[in-house]
Each structure stands twice: as structure tokens, then as C-alpha cells.
Amino acid sequence: MTKRVICAFTFALFATAAPAFAQKAPASSPSPPGLEEAKALTQKAEVDYKLGHFEASLTEYSAAYEKYPTPALLLNIGQCQRMLKNYEQAIFFYKGYLRDKQDAPNRSAIEGLIEESTKNLEAQRADAAAREQAKRQADEQARAALPPPTPTPEAPAAGTRPSQALRIAGIATAGVGVALLGTAIYFGLHASSDSSTLTGMPPRTPWTAGDQSIYDNGKSSAQIATALYVAGGVVLAAGGVLTWLGWPKKAAESAPAVSAVPLPGGAAMTVRGTF
DSSP, X not given: OHHHHHHHHHHHHHHTHHHHHHHTSOTTSOOOTTHHHHHHHHHHHHHHHHTTOHHHHHHHXXXXXXXXXXXXXXXXXXXXXXXXXXXXXXXXXXXHHHHHOTTOTTHHHHHHHHHHHHHHHHXXXXXXXXXXXXXXXXXXXXXXXXXXXXXXXXXOXXXXXXXXHHHHHHHHHHHHHHHHHHHHXXXXXXXXXXXXXXXXXXXXXXOOHHHHHHHHHHHHHHHHHHHHHHHHXXXXXXXXXXXXXXXXXXXXTTSOEEEEEEETTEEEEEEEOOO
8 A cells, every 4th residue: 555655656756747847937938858758758667567567667757867966856767766676776766865855745755765775674684694694504514515525636746655556556567577588588499409309410411390490499489599588688678667666765866776697599687786
């Protein structure tokens, strides 16, 4: 009921604005600049307001005030802001209306609107603060429910114990290299034995299929031995590097070093270390 009464007196008040505009100049004189445009905008704004199109009505009242500023338009702008729940802006325009129209016959009603809008503004701010507080609490609870982050392993500092897994991998790799070299020695000895068998044959002995088989086997064994020497040396060297990287720095000087030394017809393995 109160809102209907307020709206009624607002439009009634502004309805007297047009005659007031007309009284400022004789009928034969031209209308003041912007007056006709302000009237047209005001009529459209009043229709939009009655239809509940408060955004459009606010825009049109504001444009009308720019064309021809009058206190009544400030009151109508304040009404639009109040209906849009922009209470701080509504209070601003209500006070502007009372400031520009010192003899306003509806001053007490406008002051009542200012008081009502102030209460609504305080409630609005309190509600916004409560929502923000609830959101912060919800965010904190969500963060608390998350599992703790997995710590990122840091690189070992100088003088600290490196990864044991790296050291184990190095020793295992070196072991594979030793096994390859051992196999290479076996095939090398086999090739050497076949060679000795053929070179120990009496002169002018006929070359038989068995002799050819011994020759082929010896040649194949020699090739396999050469390939295994190379592969074993590479794998053994890689294992040595991994072992060195994984070995504690303080013990690196005393760690045993394994290396392969190629020799004519074979290879030898050396172990070096300090104590």
C-alpha cells in the first residue's frame, strides 16, 4: 500500500512539471532548449516504470534530466534506483531532490523513503558480508578436506647421500658388463682353440669337411667374441658411471673402480680403489 501511494505521488508530482516548464516562457516564445525532448523521454519513462521496466525507465529519466534538469526528475530517478534495490544511489537522488527543492511539499514522505532505503542498505550490506563469510568458510573447509600435497623430492646437496637406487642400478649394470666380457673371453678362447687345431695339422694334409667346419666355427666365435668385448666394455663403463654417481661423495675416493683393458686375443678386468 505504501509503495502504491509513493508511486502515485511521484508521477503526480512530475505531471505538474510540464505545466511548470510552460509557465517559464510566454506561449508565443520558443520552448527552452531540450524541454520537448525531456517531455518525450519522461512520458516513455513513465510507461516503462508502470510496466516494471525499471532499467529502461532509469535510463530514460536520466536522459531527460540531461536534456532539461529539474528536481522532479531527480525524485523519479531515485524511485527507479530504489525499485532496482540500488539503495545507496536511491538515497543520493532523494537527497538531491530535497536539496534542489527546498520547499518540497512532500519532504516528510521523501525523508521517510530515505530512512527506509537506509535500513534496506544496511540489511543488504549485512547480507553481503554474511555471504562472503560463508563463502570463506566453505573455501577453508574445502581446502582442509583436500589431501596434503605430495612433497617434491629435492636434489641431494653436496656431501649428502645420493640415491641408493642409482647406486644399485650402477652395480647391476656393471655386473651385466662383466658377464658380457666373461662370455666374450669364452668365445675368444674357443676361437683360439679352433685356430690352434688347424695350424697344428701336418703339412699337405687334405682339407676335409670337418676342417672346414672347425674353421667356420672358429671364425664365428672370433666375431662373437669381438662384439661381446665391445658391448661388455660399454655396459661395464655405464655401470661404473652410475655407481659413481650413486656413491656418497665422501666415499667416492675409496669406492672401487672397475674397468676393462683390451689385450691381444682377449681382455683383462682391473679393480682399482683406495683404502
